[in-house]
Amino acid sequence: MKRTIFRNQLLPWLLLAPQLAITFIFFLWPAGQAIRQSFLREDAFGIKSSFVGLANFRGLLDSAEYLNSLKVTAVFAVSVTVMSMGVALLLAVAVDRMLKSARVYTTLLVWPYAVAPAVAGILWWFIFNPTVGVMPYVLEVVGYDWNHISSKTDAMILVVIASAWKQISYNFLFFVAGLQAIPASMREAAAIDGAGPVRRFFDITFPLLSPTTFFLLVVNIVYAMFETFAVIDATTEGGPAQATNIMVYKVYFDGFIGQNIGSSAAQSVILMLIVITLTVIQFRYVEKRVEY
Amino acid sequence: MASITLDNLGKIYPGGTRAVGDVNIDIADGEFIVLVGPSGCGKSTLLRMVAGLESITEGEVRIGDRVVNRIEPADRDIAMVFQNYALYPHMSVRQNLAYGLKNRRTPRAEIERRVTEAAEILQIGPFLDRKPRALSGGQRQRVAMGRAIVREPAAFLFDEPLSNLDAKLRVQMRLEIKELQRRLRTTSLYVTHDQLEAMTLADRLVVLNGGRVEQIGTPLEVYRKPASAFVAGFIGSPAMNLLDARAVPHLPGTAHAGTIGIRPEDLSIAANGPIEMEVTAVEELGAQRLVHGLTGGEAITITLPPDAPLSETLRLGFDRGNLHLFQRETGARIN
Ligand SMILES: Nc1ncnc2c1ncn2[C@@H]1O[C@H](COP(=O)(O)OP(=O)(O)OP(=O)(O)O)[C@@H](O)[C@H]1O
Ligand SMILES: [Mg+2]
Numbered sequence: 001m002k003r004t005i006f007r008n009q010l011l012p013w014l015l016l017a018p019q020l021a022i023t024f025i026f027f028l029w030p031a032g033q034a035i036r037q038s039f040l041r042e043d044a045f046g047i048k049s050s051f052v053g054l055a056n057f058r059g060l061l062d063s064a065e066y067l068n069s070l071k072v073t074a075v076f077a078v079s080v081t082v083m084s085m086g087v088a089l090l091l092a093v094a095v096d097r098m099l100k101s102a103r104v105y106t107t108l109l110v111w112p113y114a115v116a117p118a119v120a121g122i123l124w125w126f127i128f129n130p131t132v133g134v135m136p137y138v139l140e141v142v143g144y145d146w147n148h149i150s151s152k153t154d155a156m157i158l159v160v161i162a163s164a165w166k167q168i169s170y171n172f173l174f175f176v177a178g179l180q181a182i183p184a185s186m187r188e189a190a191a192i193d194g195a196g197p198v199r200r201f202f203d204i205t206f207p208l209l210s211p212t213t214f215f216l217l218v219v220n221i222v223y224a225m226f227e228t229f230a231v232i233d234a235t236t237e238g239g240p241a242q243a244t245n246i247m248v249y250k251v252y253f254d255g256f257i258g259q260n261i262g263s264s265a266a267q268s269v270i271l272m273l274i275v276i277t278l279t280v281i282q283f284r285y286v287e288k289r290v291e292y
Numbered sequence: 293m294a295s296i297t298l299d300n301l302g303k304i305y306p307g308g309t310r311a312v313g314d315v316n317i318d319i320a321d322g323e324f325i326v327l328v329g330p331s332g333c334g335k336s337t338l339l340r341m342v343a344g345l346e347s348i349t350e351g352e353v354r355i356g357d358r359v360v361n362r363i364e365p366a367d368r369d370i371a372m373v374f375q376n377y378a379l380y381p382h383m384s385v386r387q388n389l390a391y392g393l394k395n396r397r398t399p400r401a402e403i404e405r406r407v408t409e410a411a412e413i414l415q416i417g418p419f420l421d422r423k424p425r426a427l428s429g430g431q432r433q434r435v436a437m438g439r440a441i442v443r444e445p446a447a448f449l450f451d452e453p454l455s456n457l458d459a460k461l462r463v464q465m466r467l468e469i470k471e472l473q474r475r476l477r478t479t480s481l482y483v484t485h486d487q488l489e490a491m492t493l494a495d496r497l498v499v500l501n502g503g504r505v506e507q508i509g510t511p512l513e514v515y516r517k518p519a520s521a522f523v524a525g526f527i528g529s530p531a532m533n534l535l536d537a538r539a540v541p542h543l544p545g546t547a548h549a550g551t552i553g554i555r556p557e558d559l560s561i562a563a564n565g566p567i568e569m570e571v572t573a574v575e576e577l578g579a580q581r582l583v584h585g586l587t588g589g590e591a592i593t594i595t596l597p598p599d600a601p602l603s604e605t606l607r608l609g610f611d612r613g614n615l616h617l618f619q620r621e622t623g624a625r626i627n
Binding site (some may be wrong): 193207 | 344345365366374380392395
């Protein structure tokens with residue numbers, strides 16, 4: 001690493017100041033507030049608050065609604081991750097086998113990533129809208145009565161598709177890069193060794209792709225758990241009957257709509273702990289190359 | 293075991309690059325053939341067409357008496373050793389060796405037997421449970437060889453398998469490969485750009501230039517009677533002197549020649565020899581001395597014993613039987 005010597009002791013701090021300020025104002029300070037609030041309870045009018053220890057956390061674990069949210073989040077995160085990574089891998093393998101038009105497809109497939117989550121949510125909300133959408137119409141032809149406003153399953157499917165769709169682009173790019181890093185001779189050797197295309201994929205390509213896959217696994221879980229707020233807000237708002245009320249949406253809902261600051265803060269702290277855990281796992285294992 | 297026949301083989305890559313053309317080679321059962329030529333002359337392309345990794349655009353490849361043009365690599369009964377070894381990094385050495393057999397549903401006991409045997413031949417027994425990344429370059433090379441021999445294929449294909457090794461190991465592995473092939477008697481097609489490797493390994497050499505065959509013959513035939521000026525300059529180290537006949541018009545026995553070739557070791561100091569050489573540089577190789585210079589404006593090199601007296605100009609003589617004469621335009625041999 002190159003070390004630069006600053007004569008002026010103040011200059012380096014000045015250069016860092018804007019970044020430090022942003023980190024402090026938008027991250028550290030709110031995080032600190034959340035932690036503080038999670039140990040407090042406000043009175044009914046929001047005037048006085050008192051220290052209540054772990055009561056907010058205990059309350060959460062006793063709440064059927066919160067436990068439901070945990071379950072919904074798990075189902076949602078796993079579905080989004082599996083779907084976005086599965087589809088992306090399929091597309092990447094297809095593009096990797098193409099020589100001529102690979103660039104065109106890559107460009108097309110990257111577009112969705114540029115779409116804001118809220119816009120993606122509304123887009124899919126329209127496509128699946130029971131009155132004006134095209135999908136319910138198509139599904140009706142095959143005999144399925146789509147209604148994500150009343151059906152819990154339909155609502156979950158809608159938010160999973162809307163969230164996964166956007167992430168496919170991101171995963172696709174990483175998978176394509178990962179595939180191109182595998183020497184062609186490896187697959188050629190396997191072909192001579194008598195492995196057909198499917199075998200080659202599962203015996204050679206997929207294991208060699210595992211560092212990429214693992215990295216994306218963590219990124220996608222984090223995405224599904226924390227960055228899909230706008231998708232939920234634009235489509236189901238957590239409904240029907242809590243069926244899509246994932247943790248991050250519940251934090252917002254209980255805090256801003258329900259005005260239950262203490263409980264909302266405790267939920268934030270739990271989310272923070274989850275992020276930290278995932279990040280640690282990420283750093284621990286991505287460094288040691290997974291699988292080989 | 294099988295013979296291999298390349299019949300008018302040619303390759304044009306999509307995009308129109310012609311990499312190989314008009315190649316005819318008959319490889320006998322058990323023969324060790326080396327394809328040699330400068331970088332980009334189409335050696336790998338040719339080998340990969342035999343392996344089935346590259347489509348054949350012209351002509352035919354036959355292994356045994358089967359035309360294999362449309363047959364998958366797996367079903368051609370060949371094994372290939374790649375330049376970068378292409379070992380599967382996530383599998384142990386044992387799994388690497390067994391993979392091809394497992395895919396062919398070889399019984400477990402048979403796999404075990406062949407892996408143990410190959411490991412013994414190649415002395416990689418102690419590493420069987422290691423991953424390739426925990427091996428040295430030479431050991432990886434052996435594993436790559438092992439992966440080929442456990443299959444007991446009709447033919448081995450090698451694409452510059454030694455070029456990633458250091459010079460000393462290369463010489464050692466070269467001997468081992470030759471030894472192994474002699475023992476197994478498996479038909480082999482071996483690609484290299486190293487003419488020394490080619491000379492020492494080959495039963496017969498195929499010299500390629502620009503995708504075409506310049507000469508096929510035993511190493512000695514090719515060395516003694518190069519079919520063209522290109523082969524003459526490529527085979528042999530130090531390289532043969534190739535002089536433009538117009539620069540040395542007075543040389544005896546060179547009528548009609550466009551290019552005159554004479555190997556540095558076939559030149560000697562002679563008081564009234566026909567060549568006058570102006571010395572420009574001397575390389576001491578220990579056992580001998582390489583003297584570089586000019587005659588009639590053409591570069592010329594001579595090997596001399598280390599104690600030979602040197603002066604600024606030398607008079608050189610040669611035996612007429614050692615002259616190689618080539619046509620000016622085509623480079624073809626005329627004597
Ligand atoms: N996939 C390809 N598409 C187009 N042209 C190619 C392709 N592969 C090789 N070529 C061209 O074909 C010619 C022969 O290439 P090849 O790899 O067979 O050479 P080589 O003799 O093996 O060289 P080297 O000693 O450097 O490995 C070269 O001119 C090369 O540029
Ligand atoms: Mg090559």
